[in-house]
Every structure is written in C-alpha cells, then in structure tokens.
Amino acid sequence: MIIQRLSQSWMGLLWTVCIPVCFFALAANAQQASSDSSQTDSMRIVQMDPVIVTATRSEKILEDVAVPTSIITVDVMEREGALRLGDVLANQMGIALFDDHGTGMQVQGFASDYTLVLLDGEPMIGRTAGTLDVDRISVKGLSHLEIVRGPSSSLYGSEALAGVVNLVTAPPAESMQGAASFRIGSHATSDMMLQMEGGLKRTGLRLVLNRYASGGYDLTPATYGPTTPSFADWTVDLRSRFVISDRIRVRLGARGALENQESVFASGTNEFLEERYDDEGRRLEWSIHPEIELQLSSKFRLNTTLYGTGYQTETYHRRQNDGALNYEDKFDQTLVKAEMQLDMLWGAKHMTNLGGGVIGEQIGGSRYGATRGDSGPESTQSYLFAQHEWYPSGLLHFNTSIRFDHHSDYTGRVTPKFAVLIRPSDKIRLRASVGSGFKAPAFRQLYLSFTNPAGGYSVFGSLPMLAGIRRLEAEGQIEQKFFDLSKMDPLRAESSIAFNLGGSIEPFKWLHVQANVFHNNVRDLIETQPVAQKTNGAFVYGYFNLARIYTRGIELETKIQSHLTSNALVDITLGYQFLQARDREVVSALKEGTVFGRYSNGRDYRLRLGDYTGMFGRSPHSASLRAAYTNTTAGVIASIHGRWRSRYGYRDLDGNNLANRSDEFVPDYAVLGVAVTKTFSLVRAVEAAVQIGLDNAFDHTYPTLVPSLPGRRGYVSVQFNF
Amino acid sequence: MINIKETVSNYRNIRFMMMAFIIFVAACDSADPDPDPIPLETQVAEDVPADPASGRDPTTGRAISNNLFTLYDLDANQVVLSSSVTDPAQRQSDSTGTVWDLGFKSTTIIFNGGSSGPGEASAQILRQSFDEVVEAPAAGYISDGENADCPQVQTPIGPRPGSTLAICTGSDNGWYNYDSNAGLISPIPGRTIVMKTATGNYASLRILSYYRGNPNPPDTNAPSRYYTFEFIIQTDGSRDLRNTVSMK
Numbered sequence: 001m002i003i004q005r006l007s008q009s010w011m012g013l014l015w016t017v018c019i020p021v022c023f024f025a026l027a028a029n030a031q032q033a034s035s036d037s038s039q040t041d042s043m044r045i046v047q048m049d050p051v052i053v054t055a056t057r058s059e060k061i062l063e064d065v066a067v068p069t070s071i072i073t074v075d076v077m078e079r080e081g082a083l084r085l086g087d088v089l090a091n092q093m094g095i096a097l098f099d100d101h102g103t104g105m106q107v108q109g110f111a112s113d114y115t116l117v118l119l120d121g122e123p124m125i126g127r128t129a130g131t132l133d134v135d136r137i138s139v140k141g142l143s144h145l146e147i148v149r150g151p152s153s154s155l156y157g158s159e160a161l162a163g164v165v166n167l168v169t170a171p172p173a174e175s176m177q178g179a180a181s182f183r184i185g186s187h188a189t190s191d192m193m194l195q196m197e198g199g200l201k202r203t204g205l206r207l208v209l210n211r212y213a214s215g216g217y218d219l220t221p222a223t224y225g226p227t228t229p230s231f232a233d234w235t236v237d238l239r240s241r242f243v244i245s246d247r248i249r250v251r252l253g254a255r256g257a258l259e260n261q262e263s264v265f266a267s268g269t270n271e272f273l274e275e276r277y278d279d280e281g282r283r284l285e286w287s288i289h290p291e292i293e294l295q296l297s298s299k300f301r302l303n304t305t306l307y308g309t310g311y312q313t314e315t316y317h318r319r320q321n322d323g324a325l326n327y328e329d330k331f332d333q334t335l336v337k338a339e340m341q342l343d344m345l346w347g348a349k350h351m352t353n354l355g356g357g358v359i360g361e362q363i364g365g366s367r368y369g370a371t372r373g374d375s376g377p378e379s380t381q382s383y384l385f386a387q388h389e390w391y392p393s394g395l396l397h398f399n400t401s402i403r404f405d406h407h408s409d410y411t412g413r414v415t416p417k418f419a420v421l422i423r424p425s426d427k428i429r430l431r432a433s434v435g436s437g438f439k440a441p442a443f444r445q446l447y448l449s450f451t452n453p454a455g456g457y458s459v460f461g462s463l464p465m466l467a468g469i470r471r472l473e474a475e476g477q478i479e480q481k482f483f484d485l486s487k488m489d490p491l492r493a494e495s496s497i498a499f500n501l502g503g504s505i506e507p508f509k510w511l512h513v514q515a516n517v518f519h520n521n522v523r524d525l526i527e528t529q530p531v532a533q534k535t536n537g538a539f540v541y542g543y544f545n546l547a548r549i550y551t552r553g554i555e556l557e558t559k560i561q562s563h564l565t566s567n568a569l570v571d572i573t574l575g576y577q578f579l580q581a582r583d584r585e586v587v588s589a590l591k592e593g594t595v596f597g598r599y600s601n602g603r604d605y606r607l608r609l610g611d612y613t614g615m616f617g618r619s620p621h622s623a624s625l626r627a628a629y630t631n632t633t634a635g636v637i638a639s640i641h642g643r644w645r646s647r648y649g650y651r652d653l654d655g656n657n658l659a660n661r662s663d664e665f666v667p668d669y670a671v672l673g674v675a676v677t678k679t680f681s682l683v684r685a686v687e688a689a690v691q692i693g694l695d696n697a698f699d700h701t702y703p704t705l706v707p708s709l710p711g712r713r714g715y716v717s718v719q720f721n722f
Numbered sequence: 723m724i725n726i727k728e729t730v731s732n733y734r735n736i737r738f739m740m741m742a743f744i745i746f747v748a749a750c751d752s753a754d755p756d757p758d759p760i761p762l763e764t765q766v767a768e769d770v771p772a773d774p775a776s777g778r779d780p781t782t783g784r785a786i787s788n789n790l791f792t793l794y795d796l797d798a799n800q801v802v803l804s805s806s807v808t809d810p811a812q813r814q815s816d817s818t819g820t821v822w823d824l825g826f827k828s829t830t831i832i833f834n835g836g837s838s839g840p841g842e843a844s845a846q847i848l849r850q851s852f853d854e855v856v857e858a859p860a861a862g863y864i865s866d867g868e869n870a871d872c873p874q875v876q877t878p879i880g881p882r883p884g885s886t887l888a889i890c891t892g893s894d895n896g897w898y899n900y901d902s903n904a905g906l907i908s909p910i911p912g913r914t915i916v917m918k919t920a921t922g923n924y925a926s927l928r929i930l931s932y933y934r935g936n937p938n939p940p941d942t943n944a945p946s947r948y949y950t951f952e953f954i955i956q957t958d959g960s961r962d963l964r965n966t967v968s969m970k
Binding site: 530594595596597598600602603604605606651652653654655656657663 | 849851852853892894898899901903904906908909910911912913928930938939940
C-alpha cells in the first residue's frame with residue numbers, strides 16, 4: 001500500500017524533524033526570553049494598506065488593483081475561530097459554499113470547478129466531480145487569503161475562469177518563536193496545532209503541525225450511518241527562506257496532509273433487503289515548492305519556480321456480515337510544473353512581466369483506462385504569458401495581459417485581459433476590466449473509461465471514446481451508433497468573456513464602500529450526450545461542448561472601522577451579492593412559452609422568464625457579516641460572523657429540469673457564529689489566548705439537503721504564543 | 723382625472739353589447755337543430771404496467787423484464803394485452819386487431835398504426851397544457867415509423883438522429899425528462915399528446931406519472947414503469963375536445 005507506506009514515512013519525517021526543532025525553539029526561546037514578542041501579539045491594531053500578489057503576479061497595494069479583489073487576514077481567521085478554508089470563505093462576500101462531492105465554493109455563480117485555488121501561488125489539485133473540498137484545507141500557518149473575482153486565466157490559465165483564491169503563508173520570522181493550541185468542541189471535534197519558527201536575517205524556517213479530528217455527526221438517526229463520518233486529518237506545513245546573497249533569495253515550501261475516514265452505511269431502503277457496509281477512506285496530498293528569486297539589476301527580477309504536487313484517494317466498502325470487499329476505488333493524480341517569470345520595471349510608468357512554463361500531469365485510478373502503455377493517462381502543457389502595466393499619470397492605470405496555453409489533449413487557447421483603474425481622488429477608485437477565462441476539460445471528460453456494473457451503461461472521455469466503442473462493437477455489444485464517431489472534433493476548453501465594472505469610495509476615514517457589477521458569458525460548457533445504444537438497452541455516453549450560460553450580478557461590500565476610544569475598535573464588514581446564473585437554452589425556451597410547471601395538484605401552468613430561478617444551487621440574494629469589537633486594554637476580541645442566503649433550487653420534480661415548485665428549493669437560511677477571545681500574559685514572553693465560540697447559533701439544519709451544515713456547535717480553545 | 727363623459731359612454735357600450743349577446747345566444751339556441759352538446763369527460767387510467775421488472779438477474783443484480791408492450795384501448799379505458807402476458811399465441815391474436823390504440827413499454831409509447839400496428843392511429847405532441855388543447859389540430863399527425871423530425875441534439879459533429887416513432891424517445895425529446903442524479907423519470911409539464919385512435923377518432927392525453935400509485939411528489943422508491951395518464955376521447959368524429967354530440 002503506497003499510501004500506508006507514505007503515511008508511515010510522513011509520520012517518521014514528522015517526528016524526526018519536529019522534535020528536534022521543537023526543542024530547539026523552546027531552548028532558543030528560553031535563552032532569548034527578552035526577545036520581542038509583539039510579532040505574535042494578535043491584539044495589535046494595525047491599519048496599513050495590505051499588499052497582495054495574486055491579481056497581477058506582483059506585489060500591489062490592494063486598493064491599487066484594477067480587478068475586484070478581497071483579502072482576509074489571519075487576525076480575522078483567528079478571531080472567528082476558523083480552522084478550515086471553508087470556515088473562512090463561508091462568511092465572505094461573493095462566495096457561497098455548496099455541497100457536491102465535498103464542500104465547494106461558488107464565485108460569481110460558478111461551481112467549484114471554475115475557481116483556481118493556489119497555495120503560495122501554485123495550484124492545489126484533487127477534485128471530486130469538479131469540487132475542491134474547502135473543508136480539507138487547514139488554514140493554520142497562513143498569513144492571509146487573497147480572493148480575485150472574475151477571470152484570471154490570462155495569468156493563471158485553466159480553472160481561473162470565475163476567480164482565484166490564493167492561500168498565502170508569511171515568510172518565516174527573523175526571531176525564535178512558536179505557538180501551540182488545543183481546541184475541543186461538539187461532535188468530538190478537536191484541533192491541535194504546534195508551530196515552531198526560527199530565523200535570522202538570512203535564513204528562516206517554520207514548521208506547522210496540525211491535527212484536526214471529528215467524531216462525525218448524524219442528522220438522520222432513522223437511517224443507518226452518519227451524515228458526516230468520523231475522521232482524523234494531519235497537516236504538516238514547512239516554509240523556509242534563505243538569502244544566499246543580496247541578489248539571490250531562495251524559498252522552499254512543502255506541505256503534506258493525510259486523512260483517514262471511517263463510516264458505515266446501508267444500501268437499500270427496504271428493511272428486509274438492507275445490506276450494511278463499512279466505508280473506509282484515505283486521502284493523501286503533498287506538495288513541494290522551491291523557488292529562486294534573482295535580482296538581476298535594480299529593474300530586472302527573475303523568479304524560477306519548481307512545483308510538484310500529488311493527490312491520492314482510496315475508498316473501500318466492505319460488507320459487514322462477511323467482510324467481503326464490495327467496492328474499491330482509487331484515484332491518483334500528480335502534477336509537476338516548472339515556471340520562470342521575469343519582472344521588468346521601465347522607469348516609474350511601465351512594468352512588464354513575462355513568463356512561461358511547462359506542466360506535466362499524470363493520473364491513475366480505477367476509472368481511468370490506460371491510453372498510452374500501462375500507466376494512467378499523461379498530459380503535457382506549455383504556456384507563455386505577458387503582462388504590461390502602464391501608469392500614464394497618477395489618475396490612470398492600465399493593465400493588459402495575455403496568455404497562450406498549449407495542451408497535448410485539447411485545443412490550445414489564447415486568453416487576453418484588459419483592466420483599467422481610474423483614481424479621480426485619493427478616496428475614489430473606479431475599476432473596469434474585460435477578460436477571457438477558460439477551463440480545460442476535466443480528467444473524466446478526457447480520459448474516463450467506465451462501465452457501471454449495475455446500470456450497464458458506459459461513459460467514455462473524448463480520448464478513449466473511439467477505441468472504447470470499437471471494443472464494444474467487436475464484442476457485439478453495440479446495437480446502434482448515433483453518429484460517425486471518427487469525425488468527432490477534439491474537445492475544446494470551456495471559455496468565457498467577462499466584464500467587471502465597479503469602484504470604491506471612502507467618504508469618511510471609518511467608512512469604505514465597494515461595489516462591482518459582473519457579467520460572465522460562457523460557451524462550450526461540457527455535458528454528456530448519448531453516442532450509442534448497447535444491445536442491453538443502456539447507452540454509451542460521451543462528452544461534448546454543448547451548453548451556453550451567463551452569470552451576472554452585483555457585489556457590494558461596506559467596511560466600517562472606527563476607534564470608539566483609544567483602546568477600543570469596532571470592525572464591521574457587510575457584504576451582499578445579487579446573482580443570476582442562467583442557461584441560454586432555458587431562457588430562449590421560456591421566451592418562446594414552451595416551458596410549463598406542474599402544480600402538485602396536477603395542473604400545468606406556463607412559466608415565464610420571470611419565473612426562472614436560475615441554475616440549481618444558486619441563491620439570487622446572499623449576504624455576509626463580519627463584525628468584531630476589540631478592546632486592547634482588556635485583551636478581549638468579540639466576533640459575530642455569519643451569512644444568509646435566499647432560497648435556491650436543488651432538484652426537479654415536475655419534469656421541466658427547473659426549480660419552480662416550493663418542494664424543489666432549499667429554503668433561505670442564516671448561519672451565525674459568535675466567538676470571544678481573551679488574551680493575557682502568562683509569564684514574560686509567553687502569551688495565552690482563550691477562545692469560546694458557538695457556530696451556527698440558530699441551529700439551522702437541512703439533513704438531506706445541506707449535509708455539511710451541522711447543528712449548533714460549541715468549542716473552547718487555548719493557545720500559547722511564545 | 724376621470725373623464726365622466728367617457729365613462730358614461732363606456733357603460734352604454736357595455737349594456738348594448740350585453741343585450742346584443744343575449745339576443746345572439748337566444749337566436750342560436752332556437753336556430754340550432756342539433757341535440758344539446760354534452761361535455762366530454764376527462765378519464766384517468768391508473769397504474770398501467772409498461773413492462774415493469776419481473777425479477778432480478780442473479781449474477782448482476784439488475785432488474786430484468788419481459789421486454790413486451792402493454793396495449794391499451796382508450797374507448798373502453800382498459801388494458802387489452804398486458805406486458806405480463808408472455809404466451810405468443812395470445813399476444814399475436816390480441817395485438818393484430820384495431821381494438822388497442824396505444825402501447826407502453828418502459829418509456830416508449832407506440833400507436834396502433836404505421837410500423838406499430840394495423841390500425842389508423844397516429845399522434846403528435848403539442849407544447850401546450852392539457853387544458854389549453856380544446857380542439858385537436860387538423861393536421862400534423864405522424865404514424866409510427868414515419869417521424870423524421872425527432873428533436874435533434876446539437877453536437878459538435880452534427881445532429882443526433884432520433885427514433886422514427888410518432889412520440890420521440892429519449893429524455894427531453896418526447897413526453898418525459900430523466901434526471902440522472904435522482905434517477906427520476908418525470909413527465910414534462912405542458913406536453914399534450916394529441917392522437918387519432920386506431921379507428922380514427924381524436925383524443926388528447928397527458929402522462930401524470932411513471933411510478934406505481936402516482937406518488938406525489940414523484941418517488942423513485944416506488945416501482946417504475948407504471949403509467950398513470952388522463953385523456954379525453956371524442957367519439958363523434960369531430961376534433962372538438964370539449965363537447966360531444968354523440969350519445970355514447
């Protein structure tokens with residue numbers, strides 16, 4: 001078992017590295033007890049312009065970025081008691097979480113597939129049915145999150161169609177310090193974190209060790225098996241920096257995460273036919289990220305990045321009465337990437353970034369038939385990008401970027417973007433951008449080769465399709481082909497053209513209002529279509545570029561930050577999003593008047609465009625709240641945070657593929673959390689923070705509709721910073 | 723501002739029109755030699771089996787069935803030949819006549835005419851609700867085996883041809899939608915089948931459920947391939963689907 005072996009070696013690595021470092025850090029701390037502890041002081045009130053890197057692949061002040069961008073700092077994550085990425089994103093304006101093979105995030109109305117998630121600028125992989133589960137990612141050790149809404153494919157390529165979320169770690173400190181925390185809460189949930197950090201001017205190292213575990217919970221006691229299974233999740237994160245000379249800086253990052261999950265379930269709803277199973281799952285992910293920065297001259301900088309990441313899952317279902325292995329599924333994905341980026345500063349008014357790279361990807365697993373040789377499918381990709389920024393005056397800032405992607409298994413793409421920032425005064429900024437985004441065909445759409453043993457149907461990705469059909473034909477399994485498959489065009493990437501128009505205003509020092517209007521026009525969305533019928537009556541399905549959708553809406557964010565007294569601060573962020581996500585085919589059918597609904601009493605009624613509630617899983621209205629009160633003298637931070645979303649469709653019962661009846665919607669709901677943190681000094685240079693919190697205070701649950709929403713949960717945590 | 727003059731004149735107009743209408747109706751009544759029209763009744767057929775599962779394959783566990791049609795007579799509102807009847811002689815004798823009007827097997831519906839039977843039955847599907855169809859269209863009926871217009875699915879390599887049956891097969895092409903996530907077959911609302919029966923009468927029909935007992939909301943736990951449908955049949959030979967003059 002590769003995973004077991006790897007997990008053992010991970011644990012070995014962990015203990016061999018962690019224990020000496022731990023002692024080192026403690027010893028160093030004892031020696032330098034007088035060292036400045038203010039760096040770990042979470043009580044500080046610092047208001048400075050945050051710097052972000054995601055929007056332009058170079059350091060920029062948040063307010064001076066021409067595209068809609070948000071930042072969430074570690075202070076906000078800590079005061080809200082956030083442990084996982086999902087906890088942080090849940091209360092963020094413009095982001096909705098949605099359950100589909102894990103908890104995925106929606107940005108500007110797009111499913112999780114369309115948002116790129118980066119760790120220090122490099123892509124995180126491992127998606128199930130397109131969803132990157134935001135609850136699997138620990139936020140321990142992060143300095144902040146950067147969220148860019150709207151397409152960024154002109155800089156990042158595939159998946160950055162709806163937006164980019166970048167998890168940024170802080171550079172290791174220039175002193176010795178550490179932190180340890182322990183938290184316990186409802187559903188036997190626990191979280192332990194140990195962070196050790198040591199550094200000098202020229203080198204620095206930080207190691208974060210995190211264990212997150214839960215006993216799971218069961219919202220449907222009538223059915224056998226929990227709603228969410230019990231699990232234990234380990235994350236190790238290592239970041240280091242080395243200044244070789246004034247001109248050469250090296251960074252090395254690495255992360256490993258391992259999860260073991262155990263559950264039970266029953267198949268069949270009839271008590272007499274019920275068969276009970278044990279469900280066991282394992283997940284391993286790792287990444288390694290060395291980076292060299294060469295300051296060629298005062299105006300030229302060259303960054304070379306190597307990146308490797310892997311994601312593996314295993315699932316086993318064993319029948320309880322005889323232990324027989326009933327189902328087994330494995331998935332294995334590896335990505336290696338090499339990239340160079342040259343930053344050029346041409347005086348005060350022009351800046352250019354040129355870059356290029358290669359990506360190799362390999363997948364293996366039960367559902368992916370080999371396309372070349374015996375190993376799983378492999379693909380290679382190369383790309384070039386360029387960005388030019390021009391500041392003709394203090395009033396104007398133009399940003400133009402373009403990227404070319406060439407891929408071995410689908411048609412290449414050119415994606416441009418143009419953005420402008422206008423600054424009529426220090427307090428007003430206007431932003432406009434038009435850009436293209438794309439998403440490469442997913443693995444299943446390219447490589448899947450799968451026949452359902454129970455249903456008898458087959459699904460082929462675009463590459464194994466022809467061979468798969470020929471094999472079935474040779475076996476006499478094909479009754480009828482619907483068209484000449486040899487004339488199939490290769491699958492194209494899904495692509496969009498997006499417009500974002502907005503701005504921000506700061507009428508008073510304590511008030512900041514930001515608004516953005518977006519429109520995303522998407523074509524070539526990939527869907528399945530039957531391509532042949534088998535002799536058993538079942539179909540063979542393939543993937544085709546078919547659907548066209550648009551998403552449009554308004555994003556609003558208001559920030560109020562004010563000192564009540566010299567030692568008390570209120571910090572309130574209110575967010576609102578209006579969203580329409582619509583399928584163009586449905587829109588034209590509604591305009592034609594050929595779409596009907598059926599009341600539960602059986603009467604049919606014609607639906608109009610105004611009755612269209614949009615694609616499933618999208619709330620037309622959503623709001624978010626982050627409010628905190630900080631008292632520096634008392635060392636207290638109180639936070640109230642939450643979100644509300646209007647009802648959204650999730651299923652169709654009356655045969656029109658739309659949500660129109662009340663029993664086809666998840667009702668609107670609000671989730672509110674509170675947390676209070678008290679900080680005090682234990683002994684010199686050791687600071688303790690105690691936090692008490694309550695998540696989902698209103699105790700809203702929808703057991704079958706929103707399984708990721710547990711009821712009210714309390715927790716207590718203690719953290720030591722030394 | 724209200725124009726009093728105009729309002730008064732409107733009242734006068736309405737009064738005049740009402741009078742005219744009453745006179746007109748009375749005149750028609752006295753001039754019409756035909757018997758009083760009788761409203762047609764909407765009839766319901768419940769749980770018509772359409773080749774439901776008859777067992778399970780012992781090795782694969784998949785449902786198996788007889789792969790046979792159930793044939794239905796609208797005039798008598800009853801099954802002529804069930805899919806559970808497997809005797810070849812009986813199937814032969816019951817399926818060759820013009821007693822049956824339409825047949826059901828899984829999601830496929832056939833009509834007694836064209837390639838499906840010896841009768842004159844033909845059909846078309848209208849994008850109107852059942853209540854809206856007060857009169858059968860004069861034209862547009864297609865016999866099984868002669869349909870060249872089944873909705874074509876646009877794919878990058880051209881359209882996918884449909885079946886040649888009068889009511890196209892496949893999800894979203896004919897009378898139903900298939901939700902692959904829920905595994906649910908649901909009749910598309912606002913689709914009305916208008917047909918000529920095996921003996922040439924007009925009828926309208928809509929499917930209410932594909933699951934036994936017509937569960938509401940539809941429930942995939944109920945056994946599938948049981949049609950519940952409602953229909954109106956006109957026996958006086960006219961295309962009127964509201965009233966009849968025939969004394970049945």
